[in-house]
Amino acid sequence: MIRAYSYIRFSTPEQFKGDSFRRQTAQAKEYADSKGLLLQDFFYKDLGVSGFKGANLKSGALGKFKEQVRKGVVPKDSWLLIEAWDRFSRMHPKDALREMLELLSLGITIVTLIDGAIYKEDELDTMNLLVCLMLMSRAHEESATKSKRVESAAKKRREKAREEGARFTKICPLWIELSEDEKNFSLIESKAKTVRDIFKWSIEGLGRIAISRRLVEQGIAPFSKTARTWHTSYVEKILKNPAAYGAIQFHTGSGTKRVPDGEPIENYFPAAIDKDTFLAAQYKSSERRISPNKTTYRGKAKLFSELLYCSCGDKMMYVNNGRGLVYYKCFNVKEKRGCTRRNFKQGNTDELLVSALFQFGSRLLAKDTQEAYDFSVELSSIKGQLEEVQNKISVAVEHLLTNPSPAISNRLRELESEESELKENIKAKEAMSALQAVHTNSAQELEDILDGLSATVTGDDEDKRIDLALGIKQLVSSVTFDDRCITIKLKQAVPKLFEDEQDRNSLVLQCTDTKGLQWEVENLGVELDAPVFTMKRKKKEV
Template structure:
């Protein structure tokens, strides 16, 4: 059992023997790999030993920043230490308080006046600090504290110098590794699961066929559907929607290695350098950018939640009640399927009959729409000459490049805010360069759209209604129609009149193309656009 001792002599200047000392302990280490390693265990043992030796001290709260660097003050911006400092400022700390730390370098490694000012502000708030590694007490109540300030500053400067030297060594090693990779050398033998390191080189393995399938299926199917299909095809491993998503976002599928660095939250996601042709490629870079453009499009909330195996409603996100509410796709026990006004289920639809919801047979709405769809350019998903296919592929690749350049621009602006004056000149020139490239890509995108539209107008006469109906026969076909209608800004507004009487306004790109009046089993198009 640890021998209980009286408080160190220095405590008599600060605390009375009959007073309970309210202790707030703080531990920190900068690498998450140190969790429950020597760094954490050492600090915990020192704190526990202090309480065993000095039972008059009472632990009030324990603060921990595990895997958080103090070199640039991250623990002061968002860590637990920042929370403790805020509590001091708000006067929420108990009287006779003591901050217990291994050393001042646990609090800050920033160096200079910033770190010194922080520690003095804690002490000036009448919260004493006790450093366990040298058993020293720092408090405003001490009779002579001038020596303490010099000592604190020396400790902080030494800690900052150590951190700076370590940071420079790590950065230099990473730079040498990147240069080695650019010359065809190996940075790390770790690689994505579809690549193996064999005989001192990277090669595609048995999983690469599944990755290739993902890139082919992603244009028409969501991540969940792709994973299900791959598992049915019995590839070398099982896949989940999460795995599919991660793979399709990885630059490694076109052979690129991304050197990343930590952001201010300690997450490795800030782009630093790209080394192309580092890995064997599954697809081309242009194909990757096409996929990126498609995945970016899917981030639109209108396209979320589509599962091929249960997708029935081609009007999802497109059909609205006159009251402004959306329609919910509802399958009844009698096998009838309705579109139900969401507001009417809560008695909030002004067009609902008393104690009755607003509902319409789904297949009637679908049939009416298909009868009067002529003004909507379905040829853009049905008629695909070789010229159109080639231009659309180029357009998708261009869209992917636009996304990549926009990300690069945002990354440069982020770096600019934290750079030195000398570095800022280079970064500003890079921003100008990327901005010009982005403008040129957007100009190309507009010109490609015009050329594609002109070709579609030429091919329009070859489209027939039965071609559109063929798409309704499969789940993926219905998803394709729904995607297309969203891209064309098609909208249906249904106005209830009375039982079995209603009207449907069909809009295309915010333009009313027709209104269909329904009375029992009779239908009338007011503008007769289907005859034009």
């Protein structure tokens, strides 16, 4: 007997509760019995899947059916039973027809149960194709009309929310709950505290992996009842969600084409944090995307992660030889590109560097070097430029409408590109200003971090090591190694001890013996007697 397969689809989960599923199933059985077909017990089902954009044919059950026909799992003389063409697809008729013809070319016979029409490749004629196209076109137009109607209603609700503060949806983040009368939102304080901690840790420099690990270690339960642990993806979702500071961001489109619709509406939700904290976290996250956060690894935190360079210009790598020896190695040495820099033992090197910073901690953290930078002047200037460019765009659009020309069109594209760059620049400056406003590590806190460095460097307290690594990143922009000299470049100028002293923003550590046991810091007369650093020149690279 010839096999028959039933395909069932409906767009919304609510239809499953109604008669749609039972009706399509009964129709398939009745038809198969009347034609002597062997209806398979297995149904191809796309329940709650829209056919408007072809999801059922691309990644759904109907797409799987087509793939199994190609592989021979489904015999090529089988029949596919569908209620109507709108169950098969609601895509544009030309796309739906192409999918139908492909199935027919594979040997499949398609039956529409609503009218009993049978479609086979060798029996297709012009009339059949015209009827088929007409039905597919009607299915597409119905969905297109419904889509426009739904989008129009959603647009009106968004406008009402934007203009009148009306509630747009019952859906809210998991740290917020809707009141019983469904009129107001309120914070779930225990979860809101966790949100604040997540943003605080992000601003301090922890990445999403480190934050997830800390949440688990502290025994904080995930927000979702179905989640068994904290996932980095959800931490990132929290950090990117403007609802954290009480705003809602509307979107248009779906999937990869989903884009923001206007600016976020503030004061829509109760705020767990302020906007400055949110922007500061975005800025810190963007810094980590540019230079991935590798502060921690399995074991101990890397105190100088992403800061170490060889004087040849390449980075110093962290290398573990597997036999207990951990050291910094120039990448060019590893790749045999001409550099002959010796290796630096990680533990002793770290102790040397942090000891040098400790010697001048109070000077480096002097209040007169911590003055906040005023971004307001820069922001005003950039916003003025943006307004000027936007005025030029308006003029160019008017000229283009009355006198179309390639030159005006090209100029308009240039202005729009300039507008985009200025907007991005404004966002960056606002984020940097916000970061400065909410920065949690004051000079005194950093001085506390630098205090007791020896115990932190050599100890096993991971939280202290992470705090020290974050503190170092606030002070140091780079560390450059030469054979007998190490230069620590700072993010701020070294305070002068004497009026005639030159301005500088670096500390130079000079080796004063042959074994690398004694060092002193440039101009400040500090000598470190302890064997904080050892290194051995390699005779020959193998």
